[in-house]
Amino acid sequence: MPKRNIETFIGCDKRYDEANTVIFGAPLDTTTSFRPGTRFASRAIRAESFGIETYSPYQDSDLTDLSVFDGGDLELPFGNPAEALRMIEEYTKTLMSENKLPVMIGGEHLVTLGAVRAAAERYKNLHIIHFDAHCDLRDDYLGEKLSHATVMRRIQELVGDNRIYQFGIRSGDKEEFLWGKGRIITNKFGFSGLADTIEKLKGENVYFSIDLDILDPSIFPGTGTPEAGGVFFAELLEAILCVCRLNIVGCDITELSPVYDQSGASTMVACKILRELLLALKNGF
Amino acid sequence: MPKRNIETFIGCDKRYDEANTVIFGAPLDTTTSFRPGTRFASRAIRAESFGIETYSPYQDSDLTDLSVFDGGDLELPFGNPAEALRMIEEYTKTLMSENKLPVMIGGEHLVTLGAVRAAAERYKNLHIIHFDAHCDLRDDYLGEKLSHATVMRRIQELVGDNRIYQFGIRSGDKEEFLWGKGRIITNKFGFSGLADTIEKLKGENVYFSIDLDILDPSIFPGTGTPEAGGVFFAELLEAILCVCRLNIVGCDITELSPVYDQSGASTMVACKILRELLLALKNGF
Amino acid sequence: MPKRNIETFIGCDKRYDEANTVIFGAPLDTTTSFRPGTRFASRAIRAESFGIETYSPYQDSDLTDLSVFDGGDLELPFGNPAEALRMIEEYTKTLMSENKLPVMIGGEHLVTLGAVRAAAERYKNLHIIHFDAHCDLRDDYLGEKLSHATVMRRIQELVGDNRIYQFGIRSGDKEEFLWGKGRIITNKFGFSGLADTIEKLKGENVYFSIDLDILDPSIFPGTGTPEAGGVFFAELLEAILCVCRLNIVGCDITELSPVYDQSGASTMVACKILRELLLALKNGF
């Protein structure tokens, strides 16, 4: 009998009940202030994932050996970020309560707040490792408290001082950097300081958020706010492998914007990062 | 002394105090459910307007003979449509109170609600002429009351039954058409019925809203939701000239999305429509 | 429990056993001689179908009232058109044997041969209605017998003389037109002659093949070989509604090439045609 058209990220076709990891899309870009379009990321990542292999020669490991369920995309409302965050939080909570590791595909970076709310409720003393070009520490953006530009400020209010470790940061306004001092551990430009952070956070519960614009726009132009001077692919890959040795309780990749990716190369980078992330998480979960 | 870089729609460079018409941009696309990008429309229209002439051979009339001020774009918040509408309403009110005719460039179609609120407060018995591919009559969209897909429903609540005259409509869900019966005068597919409407509304105050996707996607592909089977340019031009014989108290053009307009032809169509609209309004105001 | 990510054409989410119509993709473009890319059509049509409504104001009818199953895409080999056709034929046969109406989404036009083979085996005296810009009547193309440019020649060999009715034809080499005389009923440029054909074929079994490049490139530029001078959308829609009054035993739409459709408007046209086709077929099956 002809089969239904099920679309998943490559190699992630396990049933929900047999999976220990769940990927899902959060197609939100409602607060994007510059160029919207990240809502199309999760769908593009699934479609283009058939351009990569399930096997990683970096980790000598294969997605088909994992147990990952692809839950598709949440159906988020338009123009109501508060409600969208509530839905993301609820979905993440469900996964956590059923012992599935949530791996969210944004959307804009604001979606991280929904997932971190769920994680912070479940895991005391939660730490955040945050890869990004932008520090995202404003108090509001044109008056709005919920914004891609304020997401780490909101998360700081949730988890407290010195719980957020930022890497790759190369953009922000002066006030953000000033406010962050003593509250946020910001490592500018790249990954110096990462080894120490990994050492320090051993045994702790960590939420891992990757804004893909940490990458240099040469390899990742397909994003709303490309910011030159970023890290190269090999650096990011190595950093992800390091972080995944920690006890990761949730993670996300955000800010791919396929409409600005005419060559498709940015989407393919996101696919490869997601594959490597899933493989690296396997051992830690 | 070197001059500042003032950018206006071509031929619309009068001072505010000497102008009787004001164009301004409302770069909102926060509730767009399919493909965002109309926030870039007003800026693109200004930039590309230098590809057309100020003179219209259709009306034998010239923009440089009018008194139009270009107020630039409102700075609207992201992810908060209620606040954005409040700002549009307030700006429109100011213009009306100073006897300037407001001509708004969207943005998504929801922006019309802000301007109509101002118009409905000032002008009793307001009528709406609405050119569009979509009827925009839902009660909510994924739970949200403020949406491009609900804008005419919200306006109906404001102006009452049989005050909205729709033309060109060729898309909607079944419920919208059913609900509209007896409340909205919907003319499907084209402009049949327009002559009668013009006749009937003579002397009335009319707000004129043009969703540019009323045009066939062959001539206007650069929009979020292109819908085949639309009207051709010559038909739209003629219809606009007809409507502008009425007493127009405010108007808008919406839904150009430059990111889907690789050739630039859609933006140029919007420029030409705006020129013809401004020239046609001259006599009626 | 989180659900799997099932992707279907909008409104076509019935189960296989309850469906009387089955849509499926045949992502083949291996013999495309000019610009390949139609392999991406079925996927794009599903993804973009959420930009249209399930309801048609043309037919006052709704996809959600039909029973359509979306079987996804066949997994066809690359560089082996003979084997690909065999798989299409087999799948179509299965559907026909279980009393499902097959509606195939190409791919290049060669895919029609696979479906017609299945239809010709099951239905004696099969007739073909063929909408296209190109007559596709070559005997071979650079030596190859199986080609998008030879597909109607191969079908003629299968169904015999005067069984193929072509409409909209405006391109071919001299020999194709000469060979076709007395063998193929070719109606050049548009739909003149369609009413007579409908009259004549009442009660007969008809396979209906729509190469979307019958449309003028103004409304359908996103195809491998755009050919100016085509029919407009309203004409095609009306012609489809006429043909669907016949006893259609199978049909297809082919030759959308999303990579040449930067605005997305061509894909949206294909979506709307598919919706109208499915609704129009409902009464005839």
Next chain:
Amino acid sequence: MPKRNIETFIGCDKRYDEANTVIFGAPLDTTTSFRPGTRFASRAIRAESFGIETYSPYQDSDLTDLSVFDGGDLELPFGNPAEALRMIEEYTKTLMSENKLPVMIGGEHLVTLGAVRAAAERYKNLHIIHFDAHCDLRDDYLGEKLSHATVMRRIQELVGDNRIYQFGIRSGDKEEFLWGKGRIITNKFGFSGLADTIEKLKGENVYFSIDLDILDPSIFPGTGTPEAGGVFFAELLEAILCVCRLNIVGCDITELSPVYDQSGASTMVACKILRELLLALKNGF
């Protein structure tokens, strides 16, 4: 022995000495005021011409039966329109002196001046038939006398009053239209008046210049200054067939700009127009 890579417009592969018609490219866009790029037109037309057939079902005639030589592109300097025009004039003169009909592919419309200079020297009482969206009658453009926007003014100075017949004109500044009165026969918007013109010019020597932006941007978006409200393909085709019944001593097609033609459909339109033009000229020369 392996052959050299000779590239011609499809079906135009005769030797120079056996040809009675010569096509050549004039890749000039140095005075383009809005969006440059027409320099790439002739090359794109040759490359994409293999997407059309040599046979025309409109004229039941085949390019392979003609004797056309493709001379490639002139190597014009950059930033020196006077010298470029001199080179075009010289090349055209050579062709005329050897009894070859010149068919030039622009480039911007200014190139026509070079060819007309050659024609006006050779043929007394030369008339011009000019298809265009723009009247091109300015005296100067930002101070420059040689410009795409002044080309018909310069030609008028060469051939005198009432020798230029314009069709399709829908853009210009007020002064151009005023100046044209009594000097230029301008037919606005379309081809009304063409039959009379053909009648009147029978037996006269006519240079025929087609600015492809006479076409509506729906079918021809790939041009520097798309101007809505143009003629459709079928209208243009018919008009060309009419004009070619006259004694054409030279002709050109100009203003394709491939960089704004993502779908390639505009280039294909230019190819088809060129094929039909060459076939239609056959009988008249």
Next chain:
Amino acid sequence: MPKRNIETFIGCDKRYDEANTVIFGAPLDTTTSFRPGTRFASRAIRAESFGIETYSPYQDSDLTDLSVFDGGDLELPFGNPAEALRMIEEYTKTLMSENKLPVMIGGEHLVTLGAVRAAAERYKNLHIIHFDAHCDLRDDYLGEKLSHATVMRRIQELVGDNRIYQFGIRSGDKEEFLWGKGRIITNKFGFSGLADTIEKLKGENVYFSIDLDILDPSIFPGTGTPEAGGVFFAELLEAILCVCRLNIVGCDITELSPVYDQSGASTMVACKILRELLLALKNGF
């Protein structure tokens, strides 16, 4: 009262009389021999500059603390490079005479000649630091003396031997390199030799010209002639900070071509370079 629509590079909104630095656009691409389009650079840079911050974490410094006036774009003629250069020279002279530092945004690289003429008249013993992929030392290009490919040859004629220091050069014809020996200090491929040059030119008056195609096309594809093997962003940034310790009397950035920058990343790179350049110049002026 509603305000006029003034558009400036982000953070550069000071009045002319209070400014010590003036940025202005020179939208010239009339001699571009390969792919035109740099005329759109200054406008794109202004529009997209709102995607970066005014604050630089590299220099811990903010554009809002500077005094920069944005003079918009010069209105240059088309097809007359000599006149365009005269206008650039005149504008630059005016700025210099009123003690404003000129920062020009090209346009093709030829624009530098206009500004250097003004600088060379005012400052004796002027030196040029020239960042570029191409040496630009031809004597003429297809016969033309004024060309993007000859600009450094013309400047050499103005300032004399061994006054021009080139870095990053990786393209030119053989004759250019040969001619340059003993006349131009050419540092191939990168910035080796820069430290020595800085040391040597301390206290001298220096004009600083940055052709952005010195960058590798991976990070800066949006230019007319992308040339692989260029410098990376971090290298260019560091080099700019070094050069700005000298006594810079004028500078420019040239050769961004937005039409080849689908992702927008190249334009954003140009914005970031301009921000860092303005901040670095602050201390030296």
Next chain:
Amino acid sequence: MPKRNIETFIGCDKRYDEANTVIFGAPLDTTTSFRPGTRFASRAIRAESFGIETYSPYQDSDLTDLSVFDGGDLELPFGNPAEALRMIEEYTKTLMSENKLPVMIGGEHLVTLGAVRAAAERYKNLHIIHFDAHCDLRDDYLGEKLSHATVMRRIQELVGDNRIYQFGIRSGDKEEFLWGKGRIITNKFGFSGLADTIEKLKGENVYFSIDLDILDPSIFPGTGTPEAGGVFFAELLEAILCVCRLNIVGCDITELSPVYDQSGASTMVACKILRELLLALKNGF
């Protein structure tokens, strides 16, 4: 007398009989499994080659000093890879028998098999140096033995164990890597091991195949399957110069896909690689 339009790669305009090197295109992409389009590569490379110089400052050497004939493109059938390979083999044989070095421009990587068949017949003990992101060692792809994904497996069957040296490999399925052990010398990720290989193969006959997707997608996004983590341009250039010190009996560059190269930068990279390759081969042949 006007000249024919001969198009060659820049500087490669020698006659066949005087040439010792022949470049030719093999526009095949019929087995491409992900995104087709490499058929357009050779044409694009010729057209865009005029954006580079004939002179290399890396090798201080000039194409105009070589003797290279450009044979244009083979006319390969569509959908029949076996026949296409036969034609490539035959053409290559002809060149080799007339003592011309073949330099083939793909097309997909499968084309290499045709050329290697010719080389393996002529040269005993042939070795292959293979630059690529993908190991291309599958036994079949969806049942097909002839595929871009199986090409090195087929070549191994031809030349035997330990004759193929791969560099830059970073993608494949698990089985490919396992099968390759003991049969293929695979150097993952980059060029470590190249110096030893060069040393070892001195004096041997070597076919050199460059799949351009060995490059990082940052510099070469315009390919069907961009794979992050590749080598940079400078690394590839250096590696090519090394390999060309060997006795190269044939070579190719493959997998440029111009349709995914909106900026044109990937095509320019291919042009530059081809120039450097031709110059480097000069000494070795």
